[in-house]
Amino acid sequence: DGGITQSPxxxxxxxxxxxxxxxxxNLNHDAMYWYRQDPGQGLRLxxxxxxxxxxxxxxxxxxxxxxxxxxESFPLTVTSAQKNPTAFYLCASSILSGGNQPQHxxxxxxxxxx
Amino acid sequence: xxxxxxxDIHITVSEGASLELRxxxxxxxxxxxxxxxxxxxxGLQLLLKYFSGDTLVQGIKGFEAEFKxxxxxxxxxxxxxxxxxxxxxxxxxxxxxxxDKVIFGPGTSLSVIP
Numbered sequence: 004d005g006g007i008t009q010s011p012x013x014x015x016x017x018x019x020x021x022x023x024x025x026x027x028x029n030l031n032h033d034a035m036y037w038y039r040q041d042p043g044q045g046l047r048l049x050x051x052x053x054x055x056x057x058x059x060x061x062x063x064x065x066x067x068x069x070x071x072x073x074x075e076s077f078p079l080t081v082t083s084a085q086k087n088p089t090a091f092y093l094c095a096s097s098i099l100s101g102g103n104q105p106q107h108x109x110x111x112x113x114x115x116x117x
Numbered sequence: 118x119x120x121x122x123x124x125d126i127h128i129t130v131s132e133g134a135s136l137e138l139r140x141x142x143x144x145x146x147x148x149x150x151x152x153x154x155x156x157x158x159x160g161l162q163l164l165l166k167y168f169s170g171d172t173l174v175q176g177i178k179g180f181e182a183e184f185k186x187x188x189x190x191x192x193x194x195x196x197x198x199x200x201x202x203x204x205x206x207x208x209x210x211x212x213x214x215x216x217d218k219v220i221f222g223p224g225t226s227l228s229v230i231p
Contacts, residue, residue: 007160038221043126045207046161046221061218093160102119102211102219103149103168108160 005030009094009109015117016081016088024079024112026094032107034100035077039063040091040111049092052077053100081114089115119144121210123222130198131230138193138225140182140208149211150191151219152182156204164206167191178202203229 007028016022028035034053038046048061052071066085071077077096081088092112097104120143130136142148149168153161165176172184182193191208205226211219 009160043223045223048218051218095161101213102217103213104211104219105151105163105166106161106219108153108162110160111158113158 007109009112014114017117019083021082026077028075028096032096032098034097036095037079038093119210119220121208121220121222123208123225125225127226129228132200133197136195136198138206140191141189142210151209152193153207154204200229
């Protein structure tokens with residue numbers, strides 16, 4: 004079955020440490036997205052990528068970085084510059100980019116600080 | 118830019134009762150509207166979408182939503198709620214171009230009483 008796989012499901016970060024969240028899709032979708040979810044705040048866009056080797060900052064990109072070297076992969080690195088990283092992170096994809104595209108979501112990674 | 122609000126943070130209904138979740142949007146042109154559902158610890162699943170045409174749209178799991186342009190609303194309904202419908206529900210609004218993002222509402226948490 005096609006879908007989006009996020010790993011790990013749970014991740015713990017120490018102070019000053021960078022951590023990378025994995026997102027892989029086998030839907031052959033061009034566009035991919037990273038969202039951060041905090042209680043009561045809905046989803047906030049961190050980064051998105053319309054095509055391979057291209058990505059743009061979302062609304063809360065500070066302290067995060069991404070790469071899109073392969074169509075199926077869009078890893079997110081939470082750097083030590085992100086002072087409040089504890090959240091639920093969701094990766095999504097859509098056939099094409101844009102506000103008219105329904106998105107498919109992975110099951111998320113929950114990141115906590117040790 | 119578009120925006121979306123969900124006036125109800127939390128709703129509790131009895132199993133078998135009808136359900137209506139409210140969603141209001143702000144956008145200057147005809148919006149693209151979505152409803153997603155999120156079970157605890159999981160990603161979001163698309164319930165239904167409205168792009169154009171018939172203002173009453175049918176989705177999965179027995180849900181429907183009605184687009185009312187005059188009220189800038191896209192409320193989600195279900196005639197008879199099942200215990201398995203307990204989840205978080207997100208309304209989202211998008212725009213027509215490939216450069217626009219989908220904006221998610223803050224979500225409504227639904228509890229179902231047996």
